[in-house]
Amino acid sequence: MLPKAKLWLALTVAAVSMFSTNLQAAWDLNMPQGVTQISRETYDLHMQILWWCVAIGVIVFGVMLWSIINHRKSKGAVSATFHESTKVEIVWTIIPFIILILMAIPATRVLTQAYDASESDLDIQVIGYQWRWEYRYLRQDSLEEEVSFFSSLSTSREQINNQLPKEESYLLEVDNPLVIPINKKVRFLVTSNDVIHAWWVPDFAVKKDAIPGFINEIWAIVEEPGVYRGQCAELCGIEHGFMPIVVHAVPQDEYDAWYAGRQEQAAAAQAMSNSEITRDAAMAEGEAVYNRTCVACHQAGGTGLAPAFPALAGSSVVNGDLTANIELLLNGVPGTAMAAYARQLNPVELASTLTYIRNSFGNRTGDLVQPADVNAILEAQ
Numbered sequence: 001m002l003p004k005a006k007l008w009l010a011l012t013v014a015a016v017s018m019f020s021t022n023l024q025a026a027w028d029l030n031m032p033q034g035v036t037q038i039s040r041e042t043y044d045l046h047m048q049i050l051w052w053c054v055a056i057g058v059i060v061f062g063v064m065l066w067s068i069i070n071h072r073k074s075k076g077a078v079s080a081t082f083h084e085s086t087k088v089e090i091v092w093t094i095i096p097f098i099i100l101i102l103m104a105i106p107a108t109r110v111l112t113q114a115y116d117a118s119e120s121d122l123d124i125q126v127i128g129y130q131w132r133w134e135y136r137y138l139r140q141d142s143l144e145e146e147v148s149f150f151s152s153l154s155t156s157r158e159q160i161n162n163q164l165p166k167e168e169s170y171l172l173e174v175d176n177p178l179v180i181p182i183n184k185k186v187r188f189l190v191t192s193n194d195v196i197h198a199w200w201v202p203d204f205a206v207k208k209d210a211i212p213g214f215i216n217e218i219w220a221i222v223e224e225p226g227v228y229r230g231q232c233a234e235l236c237g238i239e240h241g242f243m244p245i246v247v248h249a250v251p252q253d254e255y256d257a258w259y260a261g262r263q264e265q266a267a268a269a270q271a272m273s274n275s276e277i278t279r280d281a282a283m284a285e286g287e288a289v290y291n292r293t294c295v296a297c298h299q300a301g302g303t304g305l306a307p308a309f310p311a312l313a314g315s316s317v318v319n320g321d322l323t324a325n326i327e328l329l330l331n332g333v334p335g336t337a338m339a340a341y342a343r344q345l346n347p348v349e350l351a352s353t354l355t356y357i358r359n360s361f362g363n364r365t366g367d368l369v370q371p372a373d374v375n376a377i378l379e380a381q
Contacts (some may be wrong), residue, residue: 032202035224038114039205045110099157117217120187122218128197128210130339131239135178147262152292153242154295172229181255182222190216201230221250239296273347279368286356289349302361322367326377347371
């Protein structure tokens with residue numbers, strides 16, 4: 001047991017650390033007011049109900065405390081001998097009923113608004129994957145180029161592994177943020193491709209489960225330009241904490257320019273899907289995709305994390321039949337953490353990744369996989 005002096009010192013250090021500036025900055029116990037009208041109304045409703053509950057608690061426990069003090073045995077109090085009181089029972093039934101009705105009126109108004117996703121200006125489909133998000137901007141015109149992309153964690157593995165200092169936005173940075181215009185009603189159609197996720201942005205007061213086979217609706221009108229962050233709010237697997245959400249809300253003209261640029265990128269990617277790539281380009285692109293998408297499970301050196309994540313180094317699959325390796329990457333392995341990447345990566349990224357893993361980590365197949373090889377299998381499925 002610690003000596004008394006050391007014990008007091010330990011307690012003092014603990015107390016000081018609890019009230020340190022950094023800890024207080026991260027120790028926000030209340031919900032945020034947010035940057036949307038519905039988020040502010042949600043916050044006001046929360047505070048209103050909270051203070052009602054505080055008042056009820058003060059009254060109830062105040063009466064209890066007064067009764068305990070003034071009717072204690074030491075003062076000669078004698079217990080009453082009655083069985084029931086119809087009047088009291090009516091009173092303590094009617095009063096809570098009235099309180100619940102008074103609470104339900106503002107709550108119903110806010111909930112009705114929160115669930116009304118009609119008359120949206122922009123529709124975005126949000127699809128959860130282990131462990132990234134896909135955003136599809138639903139086209140208003142069938143002739144326009146579709147804009148869709150994946151958003152993955154961009155925090156470096158060196159920070160995660162404590163090899164570099166952690167930044168302020170640790171685990172809350174992505175490679176491709178969602179971009180939306182301000183002062184427009186944006187409807188999010190939330191679903192999942194594998195397990196249950198939850199799309200949650202606290203500043204928008206929106207959180208909705210992403211469930212395979214179901215589409216849930218939420219919406220937001222963001223009034224202030226800025227960067228807003230969120231996270232997956234379901235325990236979706238080992239990488240649950242590595243699935244952030246970043247939304248850039250920008251003025252309409254900036255959004256239009258960004259959207260046009262994304263359409264050009266989509267058209268360029270489509271044009272490249274049947275092109276030939278060089279070995280150097282494939283290895284460079286494949287390494288980038290591997291470090292962004294595959295490294296969490298299969299590790300930087302391709303050693304894997306047995307038994308859930310098999311090693312790629314020396315793998316009989318990676319060093320075996322090329323067609324079988326392509327099909328595995330496209331379709332995944334049902335019942336395991338190996339996801340299907342046919343939708344998650346384009347043919348150039350798929351071909352480059354296959355080229356990289358079949359010629360890295362000690363693997364020396366010599367294969368140069370082309371997008372056409374991937375497209376041939378995709379068309380045959």
